[in-house]
Amino acid sequence: EAQVTQNPRYLITVTGKKLTVTCSQNMNHEYMSWYRQDPGLGLRQIYYSMNVEVTDKGDVPEGYKVSRKEKRNFPLILESPSPNQTSLYFCASGAGANVLTFGAGSRLTVL
Amino acid sequence: QKEVEQDPGPLSVPEGAIVSLNCTYSNSAFQYFMWYRQYSRKGPELLMYTYSSGNKEDGRFTAQVDKSSKYISLFIRDSQPSDSATYLCAMSVDNYGQNFVFGPGTRLSVLP
Numbered sequence: 685e686a687q688v689t690q691n692p693r694y695l696i697t698v699t700g701k702k703l704t705v706t707c708s709q710n711m712n713h714e715y716m717s718w719y720r721q722d723p724g725l726g727l728r729q730i731y732y733s734m735n736v737e738v739t740d741k742g743d744v745p746e747g748y749k750v751s752r753k754e755k756r757n758f759p760l761i762l763e764s765p766s767p768n769q770t771s772l773y774f775c776a777s778g779a780g781a782n783v784l785t786f787g788a789g790s791r792l793t794v795l
Numbered sequence: 796q797k798e799v800e801q802d803p804g805p806l807s808v809p810e811g812a813i814v815s816l817n818c819t820y821s822n823s824a825f826q827y828f829m830w831y832r833q834y835s836r837k838g839p840e841l842l843m844y845t846y847s848s849g850n851k852e853d854g855r856f857t858a859q860v861d862k863s864s865k866y867i868s869l870f871i872r873d874s875q876p877s878d879s880a881t882y883l884c885a886m887s888v889d890n891y892g893q894n895f896v897f898g899p900g901t902r903l904s905v906l907p
Contacts, residue, residue, distance in 0.1 A: 688838075719897075726899035727839070727883065734891060743896075774838050780890040782827045786838030 686711045690775050690787035697765055698795050705760045705790050707775035713785075715778045716758040717742070718750065720771040721789075727774070732781070733758055765794040798822055801884055801898035810907050814871040818884035818898045821865065825886040825894075828860050830869045833881045833900070842882075843869065874905045 688709045697703055709716065717732035719742075729742030731750040739752050747769055749761040758777075762769060770793050776784040801818045808814055816830075827846055831839035843858040845851045851858045857870040867886075871878055881900040888894040 724899070727897040729895060732895075776838075781895055782829055782885075782887055782890055783841055783844055784831075784839075786840065788838050789836075 686785065688775055688777050688785050688787035690773070690790045692790060693788065694791050696793045696795065699766055700764050703762050703765060703792075705762075705773060705775075705792070707758045707760065707787060708756050709758075709775075709777040709785070710756065711777060711779075711785065712755065713777035713779055714755070715781050715784075716752065717776050717781075717784070718748070718758070718760045719774045719776065720744065721774060722771050730760070730773075734781075762792075765792075767794050770794045799884065799886065799896050799898040801901055803899055804902040805904055806901060807904045807906060808874055810874060810876060810905055812874050812905070814874050814878070814903060814905075816869040816871075816882050816884075816901050816903070818867050818886075819865055820867075820886060822886075822888070822894070823862075823865065824888045825862075827887045827890065828858070828867050829885040830856075830858055831883040831885060831897075833883060835880075839883055876905050876907050879904050 714735045718730040719727045728744045733739040733752040773790045775787040778784040799820045830843040833839040848860045848862045855872045859868040881902045883900045884898040
């Protein structure tokens with residue numbers, strides 16, 4: 685089944701404790717991206733990657749890092765999480781940037 | 796003014812009604828227009844994808860783009876309870892990830 689898999693789906697952590705949310709796709713897509721979704725603010729793009737060679741910041745990259753060492757994986761790294769990073773996170777992939785397949789989401793709470 | 800505006804709803808309609816969902820935008824450079832549907836506790840899924848102006852139909856769904864008015868619409872005919880979800884418009888300047896933005900979403904409830 686064609687899909688984008690995110691892990692963990694739910695995570696509660698404490699301020700400052702580094703964490704990684706993994707994202708993997710099995711559709712051989714070049715494009716991958718990360719979003720956060722907050723009530724009243726909608727989906728906002730954190731980072732995107734056109735291919736293994738190219739990664740760029742989205743609208744809200746502060747406090748996040750990404751890595752695209754291979755086509756199928758695009759992990760989101762929070763080096764020192766803070767409470768304002770409590771959110772619902774989505775990874776997506778696509779043959780291009782507009783036609784996206786989303787993962788099921790990862791709900792992160794930072795205490 | 797936000798770059799993309801969308802009435803958050805909730806919009807409640809009876810089963811079988813025609814639903815009209817709309818977005819307005821300010822960036823005249825947008826060329827690609829998408830509608831995504833998001834069920835509760837799920838990731839968004841692509842419903843419609845259009846380039847430039849005009850209409851596109853897919854089953855009960857019709858997407859309409861009016862670039863002169865900076866206005867896009869999604870029409871749902873013969874609405875069903877299974878259409879109850881949040882509908883997100885999205886738009887971009889190109890297909891390379893730059894200037895890609897989602898609207899805040901409209902929550903739709905179709906009552907049996």
